[in-house]
Amino acid sequence: MTGQSPRGDLVPSGIVAMLGTRGPTSRTAIARNLGLSPATVTQVTKDLIARGVVEELESVPSNGGRPARLLGLVSRTGVALGAKVTADHVAVVTVELDGSVRSSGSHEFDPRAADALDRLGRILTQEVADLDEQLFGVGVGVPGSVDSQASGIVDAPTLGWRAAQVGPVLRQAVGTPVLVDNDVNTLAAAERLYGIGREHSSYLVVTIGRGIGCGIVVDGGIYRGANGGAGEIGHIPVWDPSTEPPPCTCGSTGCLEAYIGADGLVRTARGRGALGPRGTLAGLLRAAASGDESARTVYAEAGDLLGRALAGVIHTVDPEVVVLLGEGVDGWEYWNAGFEPSFRRSLLPARKAVPVFVEPWTEDQWARGAASLVLASPFDSAGNGGEQSRLVRARLGAS
Amino acid sequence: MTGQSPRGDLVPSGIVAMLGTRGPTSRTAIARNLGLSPATVTQVTKDLIARGVVEELESVPSNGGRPARLLGLVSRTGVALGAKVTADHVAVVTVELDGSVRSSGSHEFDPRAADALDRLGRILTQEVADLDEQLFGVGVGVPGSVDSQASGIVDAPTLGWRAAQVGPVLRQAVGTPVLVDNDVNTLAAAERLYGIGREHSSYLVVTIGRGIGCGIVVDGGIYRGANGGAGEIGHIPVWDPSTEPPPCTCGSTGCLEAYIGADGLVRTARGRGALGPRGTLAGLLRAAASGDESARTVYAEAGDLLGRALAGVIHTVDPEVVVLLGEGVDGWEYWNAGFEPSFRRSLLPARKAVPVFVEPWTEDQWARGAASLVLASPFDSAGNGGEQSRLVRARLGAS
DNA sequence: CCTACTTCCTTCGGTACTAAATTTAGTCAA
DNA sequence: TTGACTAAATTTAGTACCGAAGGAAGTAGG
Numbered sequence: 001m002t003g004q005s006p007r008g009d010l011v012p013s014g015i016v017a018m019l020g021t022r023g024p025t026s027r028t029a030i031a032r033n034l035g036l037s038p039a040t041v042t043q044v045t046k047d048l049i050a051r052g053v054v055e056e057l058e059s060v061p062s063n064g065g066r067p068a069r070l071l072g073l074v075s076r077t078g079v080a081l082g083a084k085v086t087a088d089h090v091a092v093v094t095v096e097l098d099g100s101v102r103s104s105g106s107h108e109f110d111p112r113a114a115d116a117l118d119r120l121g122r123i124l125t126q127e128v129a130d131l132d133e134q135l136f137g138v139g140v141g142v143p144g145s146v147d148s149q150a151s152g153i154v155d156a157p158t159l160g161w162r163a164a165q166v167g168p169v170l171r172q173a174v175g176t177p178v179l180v181d182n183d184v185n186t187l188a189a190a191e192r193l194y195g196i197g198r199e200h201s202s203y204l205v206v207t208i209g210r211g212i213g214c215g216i217v218v219d220g221g222i223y224r225g226a227n228g229g230a231g232e233i234g235h236i237p238v239w240d241p242s243t244e245p246p247p248c249t250c251g252s253t254g255c256l257e258a259y260i261g262a263d264g265l266v267r268t269a270r271g272r273g274a275l276g277p278r279g280t281l282a283g284l285l286r287a288a289a290s291g292d293e294s295a296r297t298v299y300a301e302a303g304d305l306l307g308r309a310l311a312g313v314i315h316t317v318d319p320e321v322v323v324l325l326g327e328g329v330d331g332w333e334y335w336n337a338g339f340e341p342s343f344r345r346s347l348l349p350a351r352k353a354v355p356v357f358v359e360p361w362t363e364d365q366w367a368r369g370a371a372s373l374v375l376a377s378p379f380d381s382a383g384n385g386g387e388q389s390r391l392v393r394a395r396l397g398a399s
Numbered sequence: 400m401t402g403q404s405p406r407g408d409l410v411p412s413g414i415v416a417m418l419g420t421r422g423p424t425s426r427t428a429i430a431r432n433l434g435l436s437p438a439t440v441t442q443v444t445k446d447l448i449a450r451g452v453v454e455e456l457e458s459v460p461s462n463g464g465r466p467a468r469l470l471g472l473v474s475r476t477g478v479a480l481g482a483k484v485t486a487d488h489v490a491v492v493t494v495e496l497d498g499s500v501r502s503s504g505s506h507e508f509d510p511r512a513a514d515a516l517d518r519l520g521r522i523l524t525q526e527v528a529d530l531d532e533q534l535f536g537v538g539v540g541v542p543g544s545v546d547s548q549a550s551g552i553v554d555a556p557t558l559g560w561r562a563a564q565v566g567p568v569l570r571q572a573v574g575t576p577v578l579v580d581n582d583v584n585t586l587a588a589a590e591r592l593y594g595i596g597r598e599h600s601s602y603l604v605v606t607i608g609r610g611i612g613c614g615i616v617v618d619g620g621i622y623r624g625a626n627g628g629a630g631e632i633g634h635i636p637v638w639d640p641s642t643e644p645p646p647c648t649c650g651s652t653g654c655l656e657a658y659i660g661a662d663g664l665v666r667t668a669r670g671r672g673a674l675g676p677r678g679t680l681a682g683l684l685r686a687a688a689s690g691d692e693s694a695r696t697v698y699a700e701a702g703d704l705l706g707r708a709l710a711g712v713i714h715t716v717d718p719e720v721v722v723l724l725g726e727g728v729d730g731w732e733y734w735n736a737g738f739e740p741s742f743r744r745s746l747l748p749a750r751k752a753v754p755v756f757v758e759p760w761t762e763d764q765w766a767r768g769a770a771s772l773v774l775a776s777p778f779d780s781a782g783n784g785g786e787q788s789r790l791v792r793a794r795l796g797a798s
Numbered sequence: 799c800c801t802a803c804t805t806c807c808t809t810c811g812g813t814a815c816t817a818a819a820t821t822t823a824g825t826c827a828a
Numbered sequence: 829t830t831g832a833c834t835a836a837a838t839t840t841a842g843t844a845c846c847g848a849a850g851g852a853a854g855t856a857g858g
Contacts, residue, residue, distance in 0.1 A: 065805020225717025318624025464835020
C-alpha cells in the first residue's frame with residue numbers, strides 16, 4: 001500500500017532468492033508466493049532476464065490452460081556461510097542456494113578469551129578466503145539475545161558475552177554482509193526457506209537440547225519481540241512451590257530449562273540413581289533405549305513438563321503448527337511418552353489438534369540455520385536485516 | 400513498499416482518525432506518527448482541506464524553526480457505538496472521536512435463547528435509531544474467539560455460541576459497518592488509541608476478572624494468531640501435579656483461570672473458610688479491605704500465580720510494557736502483595752524491569768473498547784478489518 | 799476444425815507513495 | 829537588520845506497484 005523508494009529492491013531480490021531456494025518456478029506461482037500481482041512479476045522478471053540474472057526454462061505440461069513457463073537462475077553458483085557459536089567451538093558450513101550443505105567444519109573457540117571476537121573474525125576470514133565462488137553473506141547464530149540481525153550486538157550469558165559487538169567486529173573482519181541472530185531464530189529462518197515454512201506461514205520452532213528455545217514465525221516473518229528477546233520459553237517458570245527449585249543458567253531458579261535442559265535431565269537422573277554420579281545425557285539415552293524404566297521415567301516426566309509449558313505458549317501465540325528440533329529430539333520417543341498426553345490434555349478444545357512435527361537432527365543444522373539467515377533476508381519485508389539485508393540483496397544480483 | 404490500489408484510503412482516513420482521537424496535530428507530527436513522509440501528508444491534507452473535512456488552526460510557538468501549523472477536523476461530531484456481550488446482558492455505549500463516552504446503557508440479554516442474535520440485532524438497531532448524529536460504525540466485543548473482525552464468526556463457550564454468525568446478522572440488522580472481536584482485543588484497541596499505545600507500540604493488555612485474558616499488540620497492531628485465538632492466557636496450565644486440579648469453563652482442568660478467575664477465587668476462599676458457603680467475590684474484597692488475613696492470603700496467592708504465569712508470557716512475547724485491566728483490578732493492592740515478588744523473581748535479568756501499569760476500572764470500559772474497534776480501524780494497516788474497515792473509513796470522510 | 803473455457807502472461811494507464819531540493823517562517827546573536 | 833540557524837511545509841520528478849483488459853497457449857467437447 002505504500003509506494004516505492006530505495007528500501008532495497010525487495011521484489012527483485014525476493015524473486016531471485018525464491019528461484020534459488022525453491023528451484024524453477026512460474027511467474028504466477030512467484031506472484032502468489034510473494035503476494036504480488038502477476039503484472040509486477042512480469043515487469044520485474046523482464047528486467048532480470050534482460051540483465052542476464054534469470055532465464056526462461058521449459059514449459060510445464062499445462063493443467064487446463066496456457067502452460068506455465070518456468071523461470072530459473074542463470075547461475076546458481078554462490079554460497080552463504082553460516083557459523084554457530086557455542087561455549088567451546090564454532091561450527092561453520094557453506095550452504096548453496098537450495099539449502100544443501102556444501103562443506104562443513106569446526107574450530108575450537110573460547111568465547112571467554114579476551115580476544116574472542118577477534119579470533120572469531122579470523123576464523124571466518126579464513127573460511128571466506130578458502131572459498132572459490134561467490135559469497136552472498138555470512139550468518140552467525142549465537143545462544144543469546146541479539147538486538148537486531150543488522151547490528152548484531154549480543155548478550156549471551158552462556159558465552160560470557162555482554163553487549164558483545166559481534167556484528168560490527170565481524171563486518172570489519174570479513175568484507176561481506178554479516179547477519180547475526182539468536183540460534184533458535186536461525187533455525188526458524190531455515191524452516192522458513194526449506195521446511196515447514198513452505199506450507200505454513202505461522203509456526204513455532206521449538207528446540208530441545210542444552211537449553212529450551214522457541215522461534216516464533218508470524219506471517220512468514222521471524223517475530224523478535226520488543227527487544228529481540230521473544231521466544232525465551234526455556235525460562236518460563238514451572239517450579240512446583242512445594243519443592244526446592246533447581247538453579248538455572250539465567251541466574252533465576254525453577255525455569256523450564258533448569259528441569260528439562262540437558263543439564264537438568266542429567267541432574268534429575270543422577271539424583272534418582274537412574275544414572276551414576278558421572279553419568280551423562282548420552283548415558284541416559286542409552287539406558288532408556290535399553291529399556292531402563294527409571295531412565296524412561298526421567299524422559300517422560302520431562303516430556304510432561306514440556307507438554308504443559310508448550311500448551312501455555314500455544315495458548316498465547318496460537319500458531320498453525322509446531323516444529324520440534326534440537327539435539328534432544330534424538331530421544332524423542334521417550335520424551336513423547338509424557339509429552340503427548342500432557343500436551344493434548346492441556347490444550348483448549350479448538351487447539352487440541354495442533355500438529356507437532358519432530359524433525360530428525362543433524363550436527364550441522366545450527367550452522368546451516370545461520371547460513372539461512374543470509375538467504376532469508378530477501379524475504380524479510382519487516383526489515384529485521386536492515387542495511388545488511390540490502391547488501392545481501394545487491395549480491396543476489398538484484399542491484 | 401507496495402503501490403496503491405483501492406485497498407481503502409488508509410492514509411487519508413488514518414489522518415482523519417488521528418486528528419479525531421488525538422486532537423489538533425501538525426503535519427510533521429502526523430507524518431512521524433503514521434510513518435509517512437511529510438510530502439505525503441501535505442498532499443493528502445491539501446485534499447482533505449479542499450473537501451472541507453480538515454481545517455488549518457493556529458500555529459504553535461515554534462521551537463527553533465518554522466512554527467508548526469496545527470490541523471484539526473472541521474466537524475468533530477459523530478460517534479461510534481460499542482457493545483459488549485456478556486452471559487446476561489449487553490452493555491452499550493456511544494463514544495466520541497476523542498474517546499469520551501457520550502452515553503451508556505445496558506440491556507438484558509440471554510445469549511442462549513434461540514433468537515439471541517436477532518435480539519442482539521434489535522437492541523443495536525434501536526440504539527442506532529435513537530442517535531441523532533453521524534454514526535461511524537458499530538463495534539462488538541464478545542468473550543470468545545472471533546475468526547476476524549470483518550466477518551465476525553464467534554465461538555464463545557461461556558455464551559453457548561458456536562460458529563455464531565454475529566457479524567453477518569448484525570450487519571444485516573443495522574445498516575452500518577460492524578466490527579466484531581474478542582473482548583480483550585477491544586480493550587487493546589482502546590489502549591492503542593487512547594492509552595498506553597500513544598507511547599508504546601508493543602505491549603500486553605492483561606485483564607483479570609471473571610476470566611483472565613491478554614491482548615497482544617505488536618508494532619501498533621493487534622496480534623490475533625493463526626486462528627484469532629492468541630492471548631488465551633487464562634488457559635495456560637498451571638496446576639500443581641500433587642493436587643486435584645480445579646475444572647475450568649473450557650472443559651479442561653488446572654487452567655490459570657480456574658484458579659484465579661472470579662469463580663476460582665471464590666471457590667478457594669470458600670474452601671478455606673475465608674468466605675462463607677454463600678460468599679461472593681465482593682465479599683472477599685470487603686474482607687480483605689477490612690484486614691482479614693485469610694482473605695488477603697487468597698488474593699496474594701492468586702497474585703503469585705498470575706505473576707509466574709505472566710512472566711512466562713513475557714518471556715515468550717517480549718513486550719515493552721504491560722497494562723493490567725478488568726473488574727479484578729479493584730482489589731489489586733491485595734493481588735499485588737503476591738504478584739510483585741513472584742513476577743519479578745521469575746523474569747530474566749534483561750526483563751526484570753518491564754513496567755506494569757494498573758489502570759482504574761470503570762463499568763463501561765468493555766463497551767467503550769468495543770467502540771474503539773471502529774475508530775481504530777483506520778490504523779489497522781494489517782487489514783484485520785477488511786471490508787468493514789473500508790466502510791468505516793469512507794464514513795470518516797476520507798472517501 | 800471450431801467454439802468455449804481455463805490458465806498464464808503482458809500491456810496499459812493510473813495511483814499512492816517517496817526523496818531531494820526548495821520555500822517559508824520563525825529564533826537567536828551580534 | 830542582517831545573517832546564520834533551525835524546523836515545517838511544499839514542490840518536483842520520479843518509482844514501484846496495482847487493476848483491468850486483453851492476448852497467448854493450451855484443453856475439452858462437439
